Amino acid sequence: MDRVLIVSEEVVFASHVEKTLVEVGFEVALQNNENGLQQKILDFKPEIIVVKGGSAKLSSLRVGQTLKEVIKYTGKVILILNKNQNIDPNDINRVKMDYLLFEPVGAVKVVSHVLNLMTEHKEAIRGRLNKIAENDQAFRDREEKFMVSGKNADHEMVHVTGKAAKTELTHVKSKEAVGPEEMQHIKNQIDKELIDNEALHAKKIEAYDNAISNLDVDLKVGHKKRQTNERQKALRKELLVDPGQEKLDSLDQERRRFATALMKKKTD
Structure with a gap:
């Protein structure tokens, strides 16, 4: 060529x-x-x-x-x-x-x-x-x-x-070299970033602790499948409990009282 x-x-x-x-x-x-x-x-x-x-x-x-x-x-x-x-x-x-x-x-x-x-x-x-x-x-x-x-x-x-x-x-x-003052400035910048990152990490841990503070669970173990199924059955039973005739009568009276008040408002 x-x-x-x-x-x-x-x-x-x-x-x-x-x-x-x-x-x-x-x-x-x-x-x-x-x-x-x-x-x-x-x-x-x-x-x-x-x-x-x-x-x-x-x-x-x-x-x-x-x-x-x-x-x-x-x-x-x-x-x-x-x-x-x-x-x-x-x-x-x-x-x-x-x-x-x-x-x-x-x-x-x-x-x-x-x-x-x-x-x-x-x-x-x-x-x-x-x-x-x-x-x-x-x-x-x-x-x-x-x-x-x-x-x-x-x-x-x-x-x-x-x-x-x-x-x-x-x-x-003779290109510019990094002098002692510039080296110290760089070190200070790195130290500041490390401190800021450590503070941010601490805040994240605190927020996580607050979020799980009300949980009644061992987070290291968790729930086994059998325990989860048993808890679900217990909740269903609680929802199906008969409130009793006295409770039902009270609720019925409240409904009638509300209906009477509503009809009276319409006639007025």
């Missing part, structure tokens, strides 16, 4: 990435518009296509869609979009892409992602890229034009490879 097609109307960017790819061993072709893209692919037969554009003349998403739906391109595709570009999820499903990058993007990031799509010789090529990024001042000057203000090629190498360049080692080692 050694042929890369760069599709971009940004001449300076395309030339910088092209020069970098050629220096590390790739064969590169350029295309600055969408017209004639299919013929260019047929003629050059690229294994990887890098697309960067956000204008009416050339759009990364539109090219990605063309590659998938019209050209039926089967190689690998890297699309580069503007940093603040809004993307419709439906559009993403319709485009051909293996990587989606957002500006700012320099040659280091592009070449690194190209290498990620390769299966052979990529460690050797990555070594060449690292050497250029560390020692070629002309390359570093060009690369920094595409970086965020204040960042340089060393920062990009750390970002994409996880390894610091020689000039970046001191800076990386």
Whole structure:
């Protein structure tokens, strides 16, 4: 896999990435518009296509869609979009892409992602890229034009490879450490959370104790099935006990008294 097609109307960017790819061993072709893209692919037969554009003349998403739906391109595709570009999820499903990058993007990031799509010789090529990024001042000057203000090629190498360049080692080692005051603050936060959790647990136990305080049951043992059946039979017997004639007569008198009062109210 050694042929890369760069599709971009940004001449300076395309030339910088092209020069970098050629220096590390790739064969590169350029295309600055969408017209004639299919013929260019047929003629050059690229294994990887890098697309960067956000204008009416050339759009990364539109090219990605063309590659998938019209050209039926089967190689690998890297699309580069503007940093603040809004993307419709439906559009993403319709485009051909293996990587989606957002500006700012320099040659280091592009070449690194190209290498990620390769299966052979990529460690050797990555070594060449690292050497250029560390020692070629002309390359570093060009690369920094595409970086965020204040960042340089060393920062990009750390970002994409996880390894610091020689000039970046001191800076990386001096990253903020957790000091004694911050450690004490963290310890205090943990202690507070433990105390709060313990208080909450105690409240839950108290609420549970209150809920079961009136139960005449050994909760560790519970009721056996036979005991439950016997208790149900006893309750049924209690409900079926004859209240006695005196109780029934009293209830009957109350009913008659209520009926008389009700009829009197209606006649009034």
